[in-house]
Amino acid sequence: MFLQKQGCEAHTDTGMEGNDTSMEHYYQPEIECASQEQIRAWQDERLAKTVKRVYENVGFYRKKMDEQGIKPEEIRSVDDLHKLPFLTKDDLRDAYPYGLLAAPLSDCVRIQSTSGTTGRRVVAFYTQNDIDLWEECCARAIAAAGGTKEDVVHVCYGYGLFTGGPGLNGGSHKIGSLTLPMSSGNTERQIQFMCDLGSTILCCTPSYAAYLAESIWERGLQNQIKLKAGIFGAEAWTEEMRRDIEEKLGIRAYDIYGLTEISGPGVSFECSDQSGMHINEDHFIAEVINPKTGEVLPDGEKGELVFTSITKEAFPLIRYRTRDICILSHEKCSCGRTHVKMTKPLGRSDDMLIVKGVNVFPSQIETVLLNQGYPANYQIIVGRKNNSDTIEVQVEMTQEMFSDNAGVVAEREKKLVEALKAMLGIYVKVSLVNPKTIARSEGKAVRVIDQRNLYQN
Amino acid sequence: MTVKQISVFVENKPGKLAELTEYLQQHKIDMRALSIAETQDFGIVRMIVDDAYQTSCILKEAGYVASITPVLAVEMPDEPGSLFQILKMLGDGGVNLEYMYAFLTPKEATAYMVLRVADNEKAMDILSKKGIRAVCQDAIADLW
Numbered sequence: 084m085f086l087q088k089q090g091c092e093a094h095t096d097t098g099m100e101g102n103d104t105s106m107e108h109y110y111q112p113e114i115e116c117a118s119q120e121q122i123r124a125w126q127d128e129r130l131a132k133t134v135k136r137v138y139e140n141v142g143f144y145r146k147k148m149d150e151q152g153i154k155p156e157e158i159r160s161v162d163d164l165h166k167l168p169f170l171t172k173d174d175l176r177d178a179y180p181y182g183l184l185a186a187p188l189s190d191c192v193r194i195q196s197t198s199g200t201t202g203r204r205v206v207a208f209y210t211q212n213d214i215d216l217w218e219e220c221c222a223r224a225i226a227a228a229g230g231t232k233e234d235v236v237h238v239c240y241g242y243g244l245f246t247g248g249p250g251l252n253g254g255s256h257k258i259g260s261l262t263l264p265m266s267s268g269n270t271e272r273q274i275q276f277m278c279d280l281g282s283t284i285l286c287c288t289p290s291y292a293a294y295l296a297e298s299i300w301e302r303g304l305q306n307q308i309k310l311k312a313g314i315f316g317a318e319a320w321t322e323e324m325r326r327d328i329e330e331k332l333g334i335r336a337y338d339i340y341g342l343t344e345i346s347g348p349g350v351s352f353e354c355s356d357q358s359g360m361h362i363n364e365d366h367f368i369a370e371v372i373n374p375k376t377g378e379v380l381p382d383g384e385k386g387e388l389v390f391t392s393i394t395k396e397a398f399p400l401i402r403y404r405t406r407d408i409c410i411l412s413h414e415k416c417s418c419g420r421t422h423v424k425m426t427k428p429l430g431r432s433d434d435m436l437i438v439k440g441v442n443v444f445p446s447q448i449e450t451v452l453l454n455q456g457y458p459a460n461y462q463i464i465v466g467r468k469n470n471s472d473t474i475e476v477q478v479e480m481t482q483e484m485f486s487d488n489a490g491v492v493a494e495r496e497k498k499l500v501e502a503l504k505a506m507l508g509i510y511v512k513v514s515l516v517n518p519k520t521i522a523r524s525e526g527k528a529v530r531v532i533d534q535r536n537l538y539q540n
Numbered sequence: 541m542t543v544k545q546i547s548v549f550v551e552n553k554p555g556k557l558a559e560l561t562e563y564l565q566q567h568k569i570d571m572r573a574l575s576i577a578e579t580q581d582f583g584i585v586r587m588i589v590d591d592a593y594q595t596s597c598i599l600k601e602a603g604y605v606a607s608i609t610p611v612l613a614v615e616m617p618d619e620p621g622s623l624f625q626i627l628k629m630l631g632d633g634g635v636n637l638e639y640m641y642a643f644l645t646p647k648e649a650t651a652y653m654v655l656r657v658a659d660n661e662k663a664m665d666i667l668s669k670k671g672i673r674a675v676c677q678d679a680i681a682d683l684w
């Protein structure tokens with residue numbers, strides 16, 4: 084049995100005493116709890132400024148706007164946003180590396196990058212101010228999870244090009260918490276530091292949190308840990324998983340959302356209400372659109388999430404299509420925050436899979452297969468075993484790839500595994516199957532079988 | 541002086557090998573010799589049959605990936621150390637052996653060794669000089 088872990092004593096740093104949200108922690112209460120009129124006023128002003136700036140500084144946006152006959156002066160408020168064209172991940176790839184840079188390179192201090200291959204990489208640039216604002220967003224998420232300067236924030240997201248580690252690390256610094264930059268892997272050391280240094284807030288992927296929880300119980304160390312909360316993102320997870328992690332670790336588990344293209348984690352985060360993620364609307368304007376028609380949908384309707392960043396200096400994105408399907412809600416939240424809430428992603432409007440926190444497109448796998456001499460008839464099976472994602476590619480054997488020498492076939496198979504690893508950055512199990520055995524529906528192969536059932540509703 | 545070995549790809553899943561043998565049986569194919577090379581993920585069934593061409597057609601009909609490879613089937617002298625002698629001769633002659641397996645003929649109670657080498661002619665040159673005989677495809681059926 085766990086003792087109910089106390090959050091730290093009531094603080095006065097929120098300036099919110101005296102109302103029913105006094106137990107809630109905020110990093111920037113005057114922004115996080117601002118009136119919706121105030122938020123709207125910030126958005127109107129910042130949007131107009133951003134559009135003017137990208138029109139002047141970025142040839143890509145200027146050309147696109149000119150083509151559609153839109154003048155930057157026409158964009159005066161959020162109401163005008165719909166006039167602007169969408170931006171897609173393909174646009175970002177085409178613009179690699181500097182095509183969308185809106186600030187002088189000499190003002191940039193950092194890059195981060197999406198997972199995936201050279202061909203599929205997107206590089207995002209940050210000025211020092213961009214980093215500060217991003218870290219503030221992460222600080223809001225940590226505060227919402229109860230984090231203060233008394234806390235020990237244990238970050239086992241990957242560091243490096245991946246935004247998970249750097250984002251939460253920076254947010255924890257902003258709050259003034261003791262930050263453990265653990266990075267991923269080495270579970271033994273993670274648990275030891277957790278026990279010895281009294282980590283109170285855990286930041287990692289939900290699947291790793293579940294794995295850690297199990298490892299802690301296996302070692303009988305569940306009473307040695309002092310965790311009170313976890314901030315888990317970078318992959319989809321279910322309510323069952325949340326309850327499981329919360330029970331095993333004796334914590335409250337919060338979701339966090341973000342994309343490298345937009346900044347990284349902290350674009351939105353869960354509060355004590357645990358019923359959706361507040362989008363940091365002073366930095367990002369969120370829209371939900373019909374992915375087929377591009378039509379903007381009202382609150383409560385399911386569609387593709389589109390972001391416009393309105394405070395970015397180096398890499399502002401206008402109407403960026405995330406391909407994540409979700410629902411927005413402006414309903415009043417019990418936490419006192421006023422920023423719009425988004426549901427967990429309910430699916431994708433493209434065929435991207437997230438496996439072990441890495442973005443995987445079936446087309447990438449197809450490219451590797453063809454390069455290695457295998458047919459493009461394949462099936463991807465994604466599952467979850469011991470709280471860790473698994474991915475298997477079934478490939479049909481052909482006359483050309485066959486040999487009477489098992490060593491030769493095994494060697495070709497090994498090369499394929501290596502090429503997939505080089506392309507995706509993760510291990511993919513390859514299964515060679517007999518020709519014409521991969522299930523087809525209406526003549527077309529079913530490319531992906533996701534057994535994880537991650538998307539609810 | 542070679543025999544035609546048929547190699548068939550099989551998935552390493554329960555029942556797959558039984559499926560293949562059952563299918564061949566239905567088509568009245570007698571396997572004279574059989575060997576299986578397995579990895580964790582797949583297996584390769586190698587067999588010697590009377591009619592290699594017909595067998596490979598039947599296999600392809602059922603969607604199997606199969607190939608025909610000429611291999612040597614040499615008669616093993618009935619004396620101790622004869623396998624070692626053969627391997628040594630090939631090794632000394634610079635012939636690389638990829639794999640091998642044995643089969644017995646009920647008629648003559650003679651053991652045969654199937655040898656898969658890159659250069660059949662060279663291997664046969666070496667072995668025949670030492671009086672070792674190989675059986676050819678046409679003679680396979682007569683061994684039973």
Ligand SMILES: [Zn+2]
Pocket residue numbers: 090091092093094108229231
């Ligand atoms: Zn506190």
Ligand SMILES: [Zn+2]
Pocket residue numbers: 354355356361416417418419420
């Ligand atoms: Zn809330």
